[in-house]
Amino acid sequence: MKEQKKSLSRRQFLNFSVAGMAGIMVLPRLTSFGKSESVAEVKLGFIGMGQQAMFLLNGFLQIPGVTVVAGCDVYGIKRKRFEKRVKAFYTKAGKEAKVDTYEKYQDILDRKDINAVVIAVPDHSHAMIAIAACKAGKDIYLEKPMTFTIKEGQELKKAVRDSKIVFGLGSMQRSSPEFQHAVKLVQDGALGKITKVNAFVGDPPKPYDLPEEPIPADLNWDLWLGSLPMPIHFNNQLDPPITLDPDQNEKLWGAWRWYKEMGGGFTTDWGAHMFDIAQWGLGMDKNGPVEISPIDDGTHFISYKYANGVVMTSEPFDERKTKGVKFWGEKGWIEVSRGSFKSSDEKFALPKSATAFEGPYETRIPHQLNFVESVRSRKDPVVTVEIGHSSCTVCTLGNIACALKRTIKWNPQTETFIDDTDGAATKLMHYQYRKGWKLV
Numbered sequence: 001m002k003e004q005k006k007s008l009s010r011r012q013f014l015n016f017s018v019a020g021m022a023g024i025m026v027l028p029r030l031t032s033f034g035k036s037e038s039v040a041e042v043k044l045g046f047i048g049m050g051q052q053a054m055f056l057l058n059g060f061l062q063i064p065g066v067t068v069v070a071g072c073d074v075y076g077i078k079r080k081r082f083e084k085r086v087k088a089f090y091t092k093a094g095k096e097a098k099v100d101t102y103e104k105y106q107d108i109l110d111r112k113d114i115n116a117v118v119i120a121v122p123d124h125s126h127a128m129i130a131i132a133a134c135k136a137g138k139d140i141y142l143e144k145p146m147t148f149t150i151k152e153g154q155e156l157k158k159a160v161r162d163s164k165i166v167f168g169l170g171s172m173q174r175s176s177p178e179f180q181h182a183v184k185l186v187q188d189g190a191l192g193k194i195t196k197v198n199a200f201v202g203d204p205p206k207p208y209d210l211p212e213e214p215i216p217a218d219l220n221w222d223l224w225l226g227s228l229p230m231p232i233h234f235n236n237q238l239d240p241p242i243t244l245d246p247d248q249n250e251k252l253w254g255a256w257r258w259y260k261e262m263g264g265g266f267t268t269d270w271g272a273h274m275f276d277i278a279q280w281g282l283g284m285d286k287n288g289p290v291e292i293s294p295i296d297d298g299t300h301f302i303s304y305k306y307a308n309g310v311v312m313t314s315e316p317f318d319e320r321k322t323k324g325v326k327f328w329g330e331k332g333w334i335e336v337s338r339g340s341f342k343s344s345d346e347k348f349a350l351p352k353s354a355t356a357f358e359g360p361y362e363t364r365i366p367h368q369l370n371f372v373e374s375v376r377s378r379k380d381p382v383v384t385v386e387i388g389h390s391s392c393t394v395c396t397l398g399n400i401a402c403a404l405k406r407t408i409k410w411n412p413q414t415e416t417f418i419d420d421t422d423g424a425a426t427k428l429m430h431y432q433y434r435k436g437w438k439l440v
Contacts, residue, residue, distance in 0.1 A: 042375055045108040045138075046071035047129055048121035049078040050239070051250040052143055056118055056170075057082070059365035061089050063372050070111060072102040075239055076218030079103070084244065103220060105129050109136040116166075116375055119143060122256050123263050125226045127152030128439055130167075134159040139166040139375050141368070145264065145272035146388040150396050151430030153389040154415065155440055160385040168371035168381040169388035173273050173338070174280065175367035177354035182327065182336040185348055186281040191329025194282065194310055198317040198326040199274040202266025204295065204302075204402045208259040210235035227437035232261055264399050267302070267314075270323050271395035275304075277325045277336070278312050279391055286386045288394055288412035294401040302398040314398070400428045 044060055046053055049071055060066050071082045079101040087097040102108060108117060109132055116139035119129055127147040133140050140160075146169055147153040160167045173179045185191060212233035215221045221234055237255035242248060257263035264271075279285055289304035289312070297303075301315040317326035317335060324337025332344035341350040367382075374381040393415070401408045408425050409418035417425040433439065 040065065040376055042066045042116055042372055043114050044068045045111060045114040045117045046082065047105045047108055047117055047119045047133075048143075049073035049075070049082045050120065050254060052253075053082075053118065053120040054085075054249065056120060056141075056143075056368065057085065059368045060118065060372075061086070062365060063369060066372055068099065069114060070100045070102065070108055072105050072108050074103060074220040074223040075216070076103075077216075077242060077244065080244060081242060103223070105132070109133055109138060115139060116141065120170075122224075122254065123268065124148045124228055124256075127156045128227055128437065130156055131159045131440055134163040134165055137163065137165060139168075141168045141170065141371050142388075143170045144276075144388070144392070145268040145395055146385075146392040148264070149430045150393050150415065152439060153392055157385050157389050159440070166371075166374050166378065166381070167385045167388075168367075168374060169383040169385070170367065171273065171276050171383045171388065171391065172367040173277055174382050175370060176338075178336050178339065178341045178350055179277050181341065181350050181354065182325070182334050183277065183281045185334060186327050186329070187283065190331070190348060191327060191334065192331035194327055194329050196310065196328045197278045197282065197312040198315050198328075199271075199278040199312055200316045200321060200323055200325075201270035201274050201314055202323065204267045204399050205258060205260035205263055205265030208232065208261045210237055210255065210259075216241070225434075227433040227439075228262065229432055229434045230261060238262070260399075260403075264395060267398045267402075268392070268395040271314075271398065272392060274323060274325050275312070275394045275398075276387075276391035278327075279394060280387075281325070281327060282306065282310060282312070284390070286390050288390055289397065289410060290412065291407060291409050292397045292401040293407040294398075294405055296405070297401075297407060302401065304394065304398070400425055403428060 042065060044066055046057065046068065050073070057068065061068060068086050071079070071086075073079050073082070083099050083101050086099040090097040108114060117133050118141045119126065119133070120143045121129060123145060126142060130140055130142050147156055186194060213235050215234045219239065224239065225232060235255070237252065239254060240250035240252055242250055257269045258265055263269065279288070284306060290307050291305040293299070293303040295302055299313075301313050304312040306312070316322070317324070322337045322340070324335060324340070326333060326335045332348065334344070334348055335342040343349060370381045390412070397408065397410060404424055408420070411418055420426050
């Protein structure tokens with residue numbers, strides 16, 4: 001078959017910069033918003049002010065009718081950066097530039113004027129803070145992966161539905177044209193019966209091995225650790241430093257995600273994106289695999305087997321080890337990754353009408369627009385809490401299989417392990433929170 005590669009077209013970029021912020025992307029249209037003065041105002045509070053939060057801030061500031069009024073972080077200099085950038089944006093726009101910052105997330109949740117929060121903290125604090133936000137009646141935009149443990153996901157799912165708040169997850173690829181097109185081809189049967197899927201994401205987490213460094217004076221390390229039960233020493237790669245004069249952002253992503261004591265490695269960090277797309281394409285949202293085999297169980301990648309016989313692996317599909325998804329069908333194949341789409345046949349090509357953006361992938365805002373529209377309509381966004389939980393569970397199951405170094409069997413309907421005679425797999429569905437911290 002002749003390989004076909006379709007480059008994304010109609011690049012749109014708004015040349016805008018505020019106090020060193022990356023360029024802010026805008027949609028060609030604001031869907032159903034209409035004029036900003038004709039829509040209800042959404043007052044937004046940020047919980048977490050690291051690198052990803054800055055990307056999200058860029059986007060939410062651009063949405064008509066959304067006002068960022070407050071934020072919190074355990075790192076003092078990042079509170080100052082947040083305040084500086086929000087005030088600079090509103091001053092430039094000729095609006096009142098009032099924004100408050102706090103050290104503790106509870107202060108955000110106590111604010112009666114805030115009706116929605118953006119949670120962009122390390123994974124181990126996702127569920128605890130999101131459940132507290134549910135109890136406070138705040139709508140939530142939560143960064144992926146949804147939770148650190150499967151038990152946390154179960155509890156957060158219940159809290160969202162019990163509280164009737166609007167919940168959106170930062171699985172932004174579902175709002176991107178290349179991924180939407182790929183999934184539509186698979187679900188419409190264009191490839192025929194799917195035989196296998198490659199979803200390359202990278203390695204599972206490793207033990208924490210960074211050297212100890214002095215804790216910055218304005219960082220509350222105890223609050224950063226939160227519920228984690230084990231003593232973990234500080235290294236600045238966990239919460240990368242920034243400067244305000246000169247204005248310099250983080251030079252790397254927070255390294256907590258690569259270590260099993262604090263994160264899920266590439267399996268959850270990128271799996272929450274690529275396994276999520278694979279699940280979506282296979283029609284396995286709110287479902288999942290039934291058998292999971294670890295790395296080195298005869299292979300060098302994680303293998304997920306579904307009840308219908310389809311097998312998804314974390315095996316690379318090209319020599320560059322592109323993080324993306326390849327669907328193999330009886331009538332051909334397609335490969336999709338961020339900003340790229342390849343196929344075995346021209347007829348599967350990405351339509352010329354598809355819209356794409358230059359610049360960092362995180363600066364695209366259609367996904368954030370969808371969340372704001374959902375807050376106003378009181379309807380679920382494209383990624384519901386149930387979808388977020390099932391995709392996150394797939395990632396965590398892979399890590400559990402790798403930790404146990406054996407194949408595990410899973411019932412996605414009851415969310416329980418099968419033949420877990422020693423209880424080892426079930427035990428890894430959660431951990432005991434540190435004294436003074438609780439999930440619900």
